[in-house]
Amino acid sequence: MKVSNLYIIFLFLVIVLNSCSEKQSLKVEVYETAANGNKLKKVTTFTDSDERKTIQLLPAEKFQTITGFGGSFTESSASLLNQVSKENRAKIIEAYFGESGAKYSLTRTHMNSSDFSVSNYSYAPVAGDKELTNFSIKEDQDDIIPMIKEAMATSKDGFKIISSPWTAPPWMKDNKEWKGGKLLPEYYDTWALFFSKYIDAYKAEGIDIWGLTVENEPLGNGNNWESMHYTAKEMSEFVGKYLGPKLEADGKKDVVLLGYDQNRDHVEAWADAMYDDEVAAKYFDGIAIHWYRSTNKVFPEALQYVHKKAPNKYLIQSEACVDGQVPRWQEDKWYWSKEAKDWGYTWAKDENKHLHPEYVPVYRYARDIIGCLNNWVDGWVDWNMVLDRKGGPNWAKNWCVAPVLVDTEKDEVYLTPLYYTLAHFSKFIRPEAVRIGFDNKDESLQVTAAQNPDGSIVAIIFNPDTTEKHVTLTLDGQSTDISVNAQAIQTVVIPK
Numbered sequence: 001m002k003v004s005n006l007y008i009i010f011l012f013l014v015i016v017l018n019s020c021s022e023k024q025s026l027k028v029e030v031y032e033t034a035a036n037g038n039k040l041k042k043v044t045t046f047t048d049s050d051e052r053k054t055i056q057l058l059p060a061e062k063f064q065t066i067t068g069f070g071g072s073f074t075e076s077s078a079s080l081l082n083q084v085s086k087e088n089r090a091k092i093i094e095a096y097f098g099e100s101g102a103k104y105s106l107t108r109t110h111m112n113s114s115d116f117s118v119s120n121y122s123y124a125p126v127a128g129d130k131e132l133t134n135f136s137i138k139e140d141q142d143d144i145i146p147m148i149k150e151a152m153a154t155s156k157d158g159f160k161i162i163s164s165p166w167t168a169p170p171w172m173k174d175n176k177e178w179k180g181g182k183l184l185p186e187y188y189d190t191w192a193l194f195f196s197k198y199i200d201a202y203k204a205e206g207i208d209i210w211g212l213t214v215e216n217e218p219l220g221n222g223n224n225w226e227s228m229h230y231t232a233k234e235m236s237e238f239v240g241k242y243l244g245p246k247l248e249a250d251g252k253k254d255v256v257l258l259g260y261d262q263n264r265d266h267v268e269a270w271a272d273a274m275y276d277d278e279v280a281a282k283y284f285d286g287i288a289i290h291w292y293r294s295t296n297k298v299f300p301e302a303l304q305y306v307h308k309k310a311p312n313k314y315l316i317q318s319e320a321c322v323d324g325q326v327p328r329w330q331e332d333k334w335y336w337s338k339e340a341k342d343w344g345y346t347w348a349k350d351e352n353k354h355l356h357p358e359y360v361p362v363y364r365y366a367r368d369i370i371g372c373l374n375n376w377v378d379g380w381v382d383w384n385m386v387l388d389r390k391g392g393p394n395w396a397k398n399w400c401v402a403p404v405l406v407d408t409e410k411d412e413v414y415l416t417p418l419y420y421t422l423a424h425f426s427k428f429i430r431p432e433a434v435r436i437g438f439d440n441k442d443e444s445l446q447v448t449a450a451q452n453p454d455g456s457i458v459a460i461i462f463n464p465d466t467t468e469k470h471v472t473l474t475l476d477g478q479s480t481d482i483s484v485n486a487q488a489i490q491t492v493v494i495p496k
Helices: 002-023 075-081 087-099 143-155 185-204 232-249 264-276 301-309 348-356 361-373 415-424
Strands: 029-034 040-045 054-064 070-073 106-109 160-165 211-213 256-262 286-290 316-320 379-384 386-388 404-407 411-414 434-440 447-452 457-463 469-474 478-484 488-494
Touching: 029 415, 054 160, 054 256, 054 447, 054 457, 070 075, 070 488, 075 087, 075 143, 075 386, 087 143, 087 404, 087 411, 106 143, 106 316, 106 379, 160 185, 160 256, 160 316, 185 232, 232 256, 232 264, 232 457, 256 264, 256 316, 264 286, 286 386, 301 316, 301 457, 361 379, 361 447, 361 457, 415 488, 457 469
Parallel strands: 054 469, 070 106, 070 379, 106 160, 160 211, 211 256, 256 286, 286 316, 316 379, 386 404
Antiparallel strands: 029 040, 029 488, 054 434, 404 411, 434 447, 447 457, 457 488, 469 478
């Protein structure tokens, strides 16, 4: 009888131990950035709790293929790199493009000047030069081009570049101004040639342009800085009759061409205009969007609509930033606090003020990237990579925040919490990854997941609450228990 009891106890212990072993059998690497000071810190120990919710990863459910994540090469950013020491310049380039850094894979730059330039300029300054015999990118050769080349030399896997014009030179426009106005029909051919010459000029510098947007913010920006206006029909006509055929004739058919390139609230109408035009649709490779229309709203219905309209075309978030705000220097706490005010906070009409509340900068980034990914967006690009303590330089005084800030007088660099937030995506979800399904039982957590080309699976978990969360992560019958700190974003990597 005693032997029998001991045998039963032994079997019970074996079952319990096997159960515990099976529960912990999912091998993971966890990296966390949090309000407590963690910055992409590798976490190996977790607290326990009886209140644990399950997140199940479902790799059999496959969605869009990821193009990449990154930021923008602006003249403002590049000019600041020229003013810091070689050591700090290298530190910033490594932080964005190196193996130890964020490994940016998708970037953007401006054609001609933008508000984040030191001054107004065009590659075609000579009025009436329809053949663009005086075309030159010399304005970029002291700042933007060297920055891109250093990034190329640092990046192991390389990265894609999207180029966007803010405006044609004033002499091609009906108002003859940098701000506002429309492209004159007599210069449609010349403006199409401009794009082709730009690609060739950068190619001569050893830089391949992967993609173009037809126009940054074609609906305008209130005439506050460089802009040029199109309706959706006008842009489609320009692409279908001029730009698309020109790029094709010049052997540039493989350059990705994106339309729209503004806020999400009008994107459905633009998708209809672009893709219902049979001539233009064959040249449009996708749509670019921005986040500025609302502080917190992702516009999931609009994103779903665009994907359904053209499921095989790109949907890329091409610009975002903490705008209308002077940066906070060496104040990590501010980036985790509900103190930021966006561009619409002070002037939005009463019926729209709810769209522009005070917000937490880190939350805005994490929420939007996760929301975009979960609604078919395949690429996400931030705005300036580097700004100064004032939020510039910016000739229009349109101050903004960048993930990396510099003090050129003291030669100091500040990697803000926004930098680490972006790195959670760019460093771990690689180009050609496929977003996969998940079942999240904790509605207070925001989650997305993807499977990389090497077979590894990445889950990103965002906890905006002020209390720690406890999760059982499961995959293919295996599981592991983790905890997510309050106000934290975690990347969980499951090796193949």
